[in-house]
Each structure stands twice: as structure tokens, then as C-alpha cells.
Amino acid sequence: MELKLVKVTKSFNQKKAVNNVSFQLGKGVHGLLGANGSGKTTLMRLIVGILQADQGIVKADGKNILKNYDTYTGKLGYMPQHFGYYPNYTVEDFLEYMAVVKDLSLKYSKKRIDFLLKKLNLEDQRKKKMKQLSGGMLRRVGIAQALLNEPEILLLDEPTAGLDPKERIAFRHLIASLAGQCCIILSTHIVSDIESIADDVLVMKDGKIILHDTCEALLEHMQGKVWEVQADQGIYKQLLRDFTIINMHKSADHYLVRIVSDVQPSENAKLLPPDLDDLYMYYFKDA
Amino acid sequence: MKRLIKTELKKLFSSKLNCALILMILVLPWHYAYDENYGDIRLSMDTDMASMEGSQLEILKAIDEQMHAYAGIMDEAWLQKYQEDGRKSIQWTADDLADEYNKNLYGENWKAFCQRAAAGELTEQEMKQYVDSGNYHYVQEENHYYFKVYPKDLSCWVVANSVYQMNQYALNDLYYFAEDHIAPVSYETESQAMLTRLANHQVFATELIDDKTKNWEIAEIMEKAQGPYYFDSTYPNDRLERAITNSFNFFTLLMLAYIFSAMFSAEHQSKMNQLILSSKNASSIYTAKLLTGLLIAIALSVISIAGIFLMSYLFLPVRDFGLKGVVSWLNSYQTHYLFSYGTTILLEIVTIIMDYCFVVFLTMGLSYWTKNNLMTFASMLMIIVLPLFYSDPYRMHMLFRFMPGETIAGTNVAKNMTDLFAAGNRLWFIIPLVWMIYIFICIGISYGIYNQVKKHLI
Numbered sequence: 001m002e003l004k005l006v007k008v009t010k011s012f013n014q015k016k017a018v019n020n021v022s023f024q025l026g027k028g029v030h031g032l033l034g035a036n037g038s039g040k041t042t043l044m045r046l047i048v049g050i051l052q053a054d055q056g057i058v059k060a061d062g063k064n065i066l067k068n069y070d071t072y073t074g075k076l077g078y079m080p081q082h083f084g085y086y087p088n089y090t091v092e093d094f095l096e097y098m099a100v101v102k103d104l105s106l107k108y109s110k111k112r113i114d115f116l117l118k119k120l121n122l123e124d125q126r127k128k129k130m131k132q133l134s135g136g137m138l139r140r141v142g143i144a145q146a147l148l149n150e151p152e153i154l155l156l157d158e159p160t161a162g163l164d165p166k167e168r169i170a171f172r173h174l175i176a177s178l179a180g181q182c183c184i185i186l187s188t189h190i191v192s193d194i195e196s197i198a199d200d201v202l203v204m205k206d207g208k209i210i211l212h213d214t215c216e217a218l219l220e221h222m223q224g225k226v227w228e229v230q231a232d233q234g235i236y237k238q239l240l241r242d243f244t245i246i247n248m249h250k251s252a253d254h255y256l257v258r259i260v261s262d263v264q265p266s267e268n269a270k271l272l273p274p275d276l277d278d279l280y281m282y283y284f285k286d287a
Numbered sequence: 288m289k290r291l292i293k294t295e296l297k298k299l300f301s302s303k304l305n306c307a308l309i310l311m312i313l314v315l316p317w318h319y320a321y322d323e324n325y326g327d328i329r330l331s332m333d334t335d336m337a338s339m340e341g342s343q344l345e346i347l348k349a350i351d352e353q354m355h356a357y358a359g360i361m362d363e364a365w366l367q368k369y370q371e372d373g374r375k376s377i378q379w380t381a382d383d384l385a386d387e388y389n390k391n392l393y394g395e396n397w398k399a400f401c402q403r404a405a406a407g408e409l410t411e412q413e414m415k416q417y418v419d420s421g422n423y424h425y426v427q428e429e430n431h432y433y434f435k436v437y438p439k440d441l442s443c444w445v446v447a448n449s450v451y452q453m454n455q456y457a458l459n460d461l462y463y464f465a466e467d468h469i470a471p472v473s474y475e476t477e478s479q480a481m482l483t484r485l486a487n488h489q490v491f492a493t494e495l496i497d498d499k500t501k502n503w504e505i506a507e508i509m510e511k512a513q514g515p516y517y518f519d520s521t522y523p524n525d526r527l528e529r530a531i532t533n534s535f536n537f538f539t540l541l542m543l544a545y546i547f548s549a550m551f552s553a554e555h556q557s558k559m560n561q562l563i564l565s566s567k568n569a570s571s572i573y574t575a576k577l578l579t580g581l582l583i584a585i586a587l588s589v590i591s592i593a594g595i596f597l598m599s600y601l602f603l604p605v606r607d608f609g610l611k612g613v614v615s616w617l618n619s620y621q622t623h624y625l626f627s628y629g630t631t632i633l634l635e636i637v638t639i640i641m642d643y644c645f646v647v648f649l650t651m652g653l654s655y656w657t658k659n660n661l662m663t664f665a666s667m668l669m670i671i672v673l674p675l676f677y678s679d680p681y682r683m684h685m686l687f688r689f690m691p692g693e694t695i696a697g698t699n700v701a702k703n704m705t706d707l708f709a710a711g712n713r714l715w716f717i718i719p720l721v722w723m724i725y726i727f728i729c730i731g732i733s734y735g736i737y738n739q740v741k742k743h744l745i
Contacts, residue, residue, distance in 0.1 A: 048565045073567045084558030088301045100294050103567040145562065 001061055001075060001152035002026050003047065003183055008056035010042055017042040019207035021056070029179045031194030032187040033276075034204035035284040040187040041081050043204065044157045047185065048078050060153065074103070077151030081158045081187075083142040087131035091122060091141055094130055098145040109148065116144040121170070135162030143174070154184045160193050172197050191276040201276070205283055215276065222274035225282060227259045229269045239265060244281050291568065291575035292582065299546065299579070308542045309587065316591040317598070319534035324526050325602040347522055347603060349446045354520030355606070361518040376447040379438065379461065379469035388437040393417075401463035404432040426462060433462040436469060521610050524628035527599040531635050534595060535642075537671050537692040543584070543643060544650045544667035550576055551655035551736075552663060564740070573740040577733050580651050584643040592636055608632070637722065642695045645725040646671070649691075652732035655739075694721070 003025045010018040017039045034040045045051040047058055049065050049072065058065050065072045085094055092113065099109030117123045120140045125133060133141065139162055146154060156175075160168050175184060176197045186194055194201060194215075201218055203211035211218060226246070231239060236255040239245065243265050246258040258272065259265050260282045299305050325344065359365060381398055389397045403409055407430040414432065424435035438444045438461060461469050551573075554560040563569055599605060608629030649670065653663040671692040 045561075048561075050561060050564045070567055073565060073569070076565060078562070078565045080558065080561045082558050082561075084554075084560070084562060086298065086301070086557060086559065093297075097294050097298075098562065098566075100290050101563055101566040101568050101572055103571075106290075149567075 001183055003153055003185075004059040004062070005047070006057045006059065008043075008046055008053045008058060010046055010051060010053050012042075016207045018046060018053075021207075021209050023202060023209060023212055025183050025185065027180065027183050028199035029175055029184045029186060029194070029197050031198035031201040032185055032204060033189065033191065033194065033201055033280060034187075035189055038204045038284075039207040040189075040204055041157055042207075044078075044080075044155050044185070044187055047153075047155060048076065049073070074149065075152040077146035077149060077154040077182075079139075079142040079146040079156045079159055081161075083138060085130045085138070085141070087129065089130050090127050091117070091130065091133070092126045094141065095145060095148065099148055102149045104149060112148055112150075113144075116147055119174070120144050136164055136167045139163055139171075140167070143171070147178075150181075152182045154178065154182050155187075156184065157187045158189075159186065160188065160190060168193070189280075191280050195276045203279070203283060210283065218279055219274050219276070222260075222279050222282065224271060225260055225262060226272045226274040226278045227261060227265055227269040228272050229257045229259060229266050231255050231257055231266070235266065246278055246281050288571060288575060288578070291572055292579050295572075295575050295579040296583075299583070305546050308546055309583075312539045312542050312587050313591055313594070315539055316534040317594045319536075320530040320595045320598055323533060324530040325598045344602060346445050347526065351520045351522045351603065353446055354522060358519040359517070365518065381463070381466045381469065383438055383440070384461075384463075384469060385437045385439045393434065398466070401434045401436065402466060404434055405464055407431045424460070433464055435460050436463045437461070438469075517610070519607055519610055521628065523599065523603045523605040524608070524610055524632075526603055527595070527605055528628060528632055528635070530595050530599065531592060531632060531639070535591070535639050535695050537675065537695060539591075540642065540646045540671050540691055540695055541668065543587070543646050544671065545664055546583075547580055547647050547650040548654055548663040548667065549660040550580065550651045552658050552660045555658040556660070570737065570740050573736060577648075577651065577736065580647040581644060584647040585640060588640045588643040592639065638694060641722050641725045642691045644729060646691050648729040648732045652736065655736050 004023075006022050008018055008021045009016060019039075021043060032040050032043070042051065046053050047065075049058070049069055052066070060068070060072050060075070063072075086097070089097065095113045095116070096109065099113065104112070117126055120143060122137065122140055122144065125137055125141075130138070130141070139159060143156070143159060146156065160171055163171060172193070175186065178184060179197070179199070186198065188194060198215060200212065200214045202209050203218075211221070213221070229235075229239060232254055236248070236257060239257055239259065243259045243261050246260055248258070249256040258278075259269070260274075260278045300309075357365065357369060381401075386397075389401075393400045400409075404425070409430075409432060425432045427433075444461070461471055463469055549556075554563060563572055566572075605628070609627050611627045646667070650663060650667050653666050654660060657663050657666070670690060673692075674690040675692050
């Protein structure tokens with residue numbers, strides 16, 4: 001399924017949360033990167049259709065989603081940033097309920113729930129009440145419900161919040177395995193979530209998509225902007241004041257500082273190959 | 288849709304508090320109905336020194352049997368027989384009186400004391416002594432004092448009183464006129480002239496029975512029936528009608544409001560609405576919620592009412608719903624119609640079901656639009672309870688009287704309507720009109736919610 005946004009704008013109290021956004025996405029993993037408050041969640045809700053754009057259209061396979069909503073939602077999987085659930089339901093009850101809401105047949109949903117619980121390593125939690133689950137388990141249940149209907153468009157809003165490193169790795173594997181089957185939009189402000197799995201990245205800032213390209217192309221764009229400087233304490237303090245520091249390593253008598261800057265920060269600064277963290281800090285240094 | 292409704296029911300019943308409240312909604316009307324109408328209520332007759340008791344239900348059954356003996360077309364022959372039996376039934380003598388109770392009141396020689404008092408032979412000193420002891424239950428004609436006395440068999444007296452005076456609720460006291468003439472005095476007919484006749488032994492029973500039959504309900508029934516009127520005991524009908532009317536009150540409505548206050552707001556508060564609205568069945572699930580509300584409202588009201596019918600069947604079965612009667616709640620409203628008990632009970636049942644549905648839909652509507660269950664319940668509390676305490680008769684009171692807290696007592700809607708329009712003969716239009724208004728509001732709420740949900744917007 002192909003997703004297309006044409007000049008989509010949405011304002012709240014005269015502030016444009018999403019400003020004239022246009023893009024087109026096909027199958028694969030698409031990272032939506034942006035700081036908190038950049039408009040990612042609003043954009044996701046516009047794509048889901050639970051918010052109506054003030055201007056512009058969201059199209060799926062060339063059709064306005066709002067005019068064809070029942071068909072569209074049948075192919076949609078959505079995990080919101082603040083994932084809601086019924087605390088007294090067991091994991092199984094909850095997934096069964098979501099299967100009913102998604103209009104899946106009883107026979108199919110039973111099979112699918114079994115499959116997803118196994119795949120997301122939730123089999124042992126099947127009879128546990130939702131309120132007894134840890135944050136990471138809840139996110140996994142959230143992902144399971146989004147995948148119930150084998151979606152062609154999968155929207156995951158901050159899916160890794162609350163996951164431990166092991167769970168993050170498992171999550172990335174899962175997403176990577178789905179990439180060939182559907183269009184996945186993964187909204188996050190955590191660069192590592194998308195670095196290794198995203199086919200392309202949309203960088204969102206102040207309601208606008210400021211960059212949209214493959215990771216490689218974006219990093220190409222950052223060439224010549226990432227520096228490493230060896231500095232004593234005095235110079236380090238000056239660098240801290242004047243530049244965006246990505247990280248710093250302190251040894252016995254000096255500091256090794258990674259800086260993102262359009263200009264060479266000092267004479268002894270050496271150019272380094274950029275990564276997505278550098279790109280994020282370059283664009284969101286004020287966020 | 289069946290599956291969706293099932294999931295909604297499951298959601299409602301997943302809360303233990305909801306289950307408890309639903310059980311209470313069912314049981315409370317049964318409790319009231321049993322406790323006040325069919326249970327083993329002791330009918331007591333308080334005296335100054337002691338009390339006499341009997342089982343109300345047993346007495347009612349006896350009254351019903353005796354009344355049923357007169358089943359037939361109510362014509363002059365019927366009336367004559369009824370009056371003759373009535374006269375006989377209240378011819379009591381001193382032997383029918385309870386020795387122990389009367390001794391407590393009037394001393395060891397109570398018969399002689401009462402006899403002398405009736406004959407006007409008591410000295411002033413004796414009367415003063417009696418009054419000083421704190422007892423003053425007597426009627427006086429010049430120097431004749433007729434003292435209140437108590438029968439041996441209370442049940443027998445209650446039955447006679449109820450059957451032949453058509454009044455099961457106000458028991459007339461017995462007075463000692465002579466050893467072979469112990470008779471009741473009706474306070475409605477008490478006057479010096481009547482007392483003279485009462486003391487005269489012969490005319491009393493005829494006077495009283497004639498008074499009761501010609502001027503009161505039987506006369507009214509005969510006049511309104513406009514044709515042959517079939518008489519039978521209406522005690523079981525009356526009891527069932529009262530049980531249905533009095534067993535439902537605002538408590539059950541409040542419990543319903545509590546249960547449904549979270550119907551929609553819970554989805555918002557738990558943030559489930561994002562998932563539901565972005566799903567294929569979004570509109571259907573909201574429709575299912577409305578249907579679940581309707582289903583529960585109807586089921587609870589019907590089961591509660593069915594329980595009361597079962598009680599009636601077990602304890603005091605109704606023989607004929609087609610019997611007509613001047614229903615208690617219409618007595619003072621001069622209705623031109625003589626409703627059958629079947630019609631009256633049906634009006635009440637439909638009104639109660641409407642009330643349940645109205646409260647549930649109003650609660651669900653508020654739950655959807657306020658997105659807050661506490662605010663919803665608080666609003667419903669105001670809507671249901673406030674009208675019961677508001678007494679300004681000229682302004683909001685008129686509106687308040689048609690609010691669910693008032694109309695849940697089945698026939699209140701009819702009472703309120705007749706009060707407002709002072710015309711019982713418009714009841715046929717007015718009661719369904721209130722139902723129509725309730726239905727219209729329910730449909731409006733459903734349409735409003737459905738229309739919003741259809742847009743799938745949070």
C-alpha cells in the first residue's frame with residue numbers, strides 16, 4: 001500500500017502542529033525522527049484519520065482515507081504513543097477484544113493471537129491482567145494488537161518507550177521482519193531505534209518535514225560537520241559554550257570531544273564520519 | 288453486532304462493583320415488594336395497654352376469598368345481597384370481645400362498666416377516674432358513653448371491615464353500645480345525628496353500609512362503568528399494582544447512572560478511544576455500547592417486574608387483569624375513565640421501562656460528551672435527586688415532576704399530568720406523550736453519538 005500526504009496542515013490554537021507536510025511512502029520502514037513537541041504524534045494521528053487536517057489530504061493507494069475509511073482501517077495497524085488498555089482484562093481478553101473491534105473472525109483471531117503472543121514472547125503473560133504487566137510488556141501487547149489484522153500500513157508512535165535494551169533489539173528484529181510486507185512508519189526521538197532498520201528517515205521539526213531521505217543520503221548531507229577535538233579543561237569549557245557537543249570522553253590530562261558544527265571548531269579538530277545522532281543533534285540542538 | 292454487544296457486556300461485568308450494583312438493582316424492587324406487600328407482615332392494632340396482631344397476608348387471602356364469593360355482574364340484586372351480608376357481618380356481641388385486653392382498659396368488670404356507661408349510668412366520679420387514668424377512647428351522646436372495645440379475633444374483624452366497607456387500609460374501631468350491639472363508628476360519618484341512630488341499635492348497620500356502598504367506590508364504579516360491571520375481588524390486583532408502583536425508586540436509577548457513567552468516558556480516560564476509533568468497527572462498537580445500555584435497561588426493569596409478578600403469583604394470585612377498578616392513584620383526580628387493572632399495570636410497567644432506558648441513555652450521552660465519569664455521575668445525581676427536593680410549585684417544579692426520579696414511581700407521571708392539566712380523560716394522550724418525549728431524547732442522544740463517531744475523530 002502506498003501512503004501519500006499532500007500539503008497537510010493541522011493547527012491547535014493557531015499554532016501549526018503540522019505545517020504543509022507532503023510525502024509519499026511505500027513498503028518498508030520509515031523513521032519519523034523529531035524532538036518532543038515537533039508534531040510527530042499529530043502527524044501520526046492525521047495519518048490514522050482520528051484527527052482531521054485543516055488543509056491537505058491523506059491518501060492511501062490514491063484514495064482519500066477519510067472517504068474510504070472502513071477499507072483503510074481494515075489495512076491499518078496503529079500503536080499510539082500513550083497506549084490505552086482495560087486494566088482488568090487479561091492479555092488474551094484484550095487482544096480478543098481488539099480482534100472484535102477490528103472485525104476479525106473468531107477463528108482467524110484465535111490463530112493470530114496465538115501466533116503473535118509466541119512471536120512477541122508473551123505466551124507466559126497470556127492470562128496475566130493488563131494492570132500487572134511491566135512497561136515493556138505493555139508495549140509488546142500494544143504492538144501485538146497493531147499487528148492483529150496483518151496491516152498494510154503500520155503506524156508505531158514511540159514504540160520503544162519503556163523497553164529495556166534486550167527488548168529493543170527484539171523489537172527491531174520484529175520490525176525488520178515485517179518491512180517487506182507493509183509500510184511501517186516508526187515515530188521516535190530515539191535515533192538508535194531507526195538507525196539500523198529504517199529504509200528512509202523523515203526529520204520533523206516545528207511541524208515541518210525538514211529532511212526526507214535514506215539514512216545514507218542524510219549522513220552524506222552531514223559530511224564535513226562532525227569533528228573530534230582534543231582539549232584541556234579551559235578549551236573544553238569554551239567549546240561547551242560555543243558548539244553542540246555530541247559526547248565527551250575524559251582521560252587523565254585531556255578531553256576528547258565530539259562536536260557537530262558547520263565550521264571547524266578549533267585548529268586541531270579532525271573530521272569524523274557522521275552518524276544519525278550527529279544529524280539529530282545538528283537539527284535539534286535547541287530542542 | 289452480537290459479538291460486539293457480548294464484549295461490551297463482558298466489559299461491564301468485569302467490574303465487581305458493577306456486578307454488585309446490577310444485583311442490587313434487581314433485588315431492591317423485590318425486597319420492597321415483598322417487604323411491603325407479600326411478606327409476613329404482622330398487622331397490629333395498637334391499644335393503650337396492649338397490641339393485637341395478625342398476619343396481613345393471611346388476612347388479605349381471607350378478604351380476597353370472601354370478596355371472590357361475590358363474583359358476578361354488579362346489579363341491584365348483587366347490591367342487596369352484599370348489603371344484607373354486610374349488616375350481618377358487623378352484628379357483634381360482647382361475647383365476641385377479647386376479655387384480657389378489655390380488662391386491662393376498663394377493669395375486672397369491664398362488661399358491666401361499658402354497659403353502665405352506654406346506658407348513661409356512670410357517675411361523674413367514675414368517669415373522672417377513667418379519664419384521669421389517661422384513657423379517653425369513647426364517643427359521647429349526652430350522658431351516654433360508648434367505649435372503644437377490642438375483638439377476640441382481629442382477623443375476622445379486619446375481613447368484615449374490609450369486605451363490607453371496601454376499605455382495607457383504615458380499620459374502624461369497635462364501640463360498646465350494648466351487650467348484643469358492638470358496632471363500629473366511622474369517623475367520616477360521625478355526627479350527633481348519626482350517634483343518636485347508632486345508639487338506637489337498629490339503623491346503624493344499614494346506614495353505614497348504605498353510606499359506604501352508595502356514596503363511595505361501588506357507586507363510583509357503577510356510574511363510570513356505563514353498562515354491566517363485573518365484580519370480583521380486586522385485592523390481588525390492587526396489591527400487585529401497589530407493589531409495582533411503590534417498589535421502584537430513585538436509588539435504582541442512581542445505581543444505573545453509576546454503572547453507565549463510565550460507558551464512554553472510560554474509553555477516553557483509558558485512551559482506548561484512539562485504538563477503537565482507528566479500527567474498522569468503530570461505529571459499530573459505539574452502536575453496540577448504546578444497544579448494550581438499552582438491553583441492560585430493558586432486561587433489568589423487565590426482570591425486576593417479572594419477579595414482582597412471580598411474587599404475586601405465589602402469594603396472592605391475580606384472577607383477572609380485566610377487572611376494572613378505581614385505582615388508588617386516580618381517586619382524587621376525577622378521571623372519566625374506569626381503567627382495568629391490566630391497563631393500569633401496563634401503563635406503569637412501560638413507564639418504569641421507559642425511565643430505566645431514559646436514565647441509561649442520558650447517562651451514556653453525558654459520559655460521551657463530558658468524557659468524565661465523575662462529572663457524568665454528578666450531573667445524573669442532580670437530574671435524578673434534585674427534583675425530589677425542589678418544592679417551588681410555580682417554576683422549575685413543573686418540569687422537575689416529569690424527571691425520571693419522580694416518574695420512576697410508575698404512576699407518578701400520570702399523577703403529575705393530571706395535576707398539571709387537571710383532566711384525567713386526557714391520560715391516554717398524556718402518558719404516551721411523556722414516553723414519546725423520553726424516546727425522542729434517547730434517539731437524539733444515540734444519533735448525536737453515532738454522528739460524531741462516524742467521523743472517527745478523537
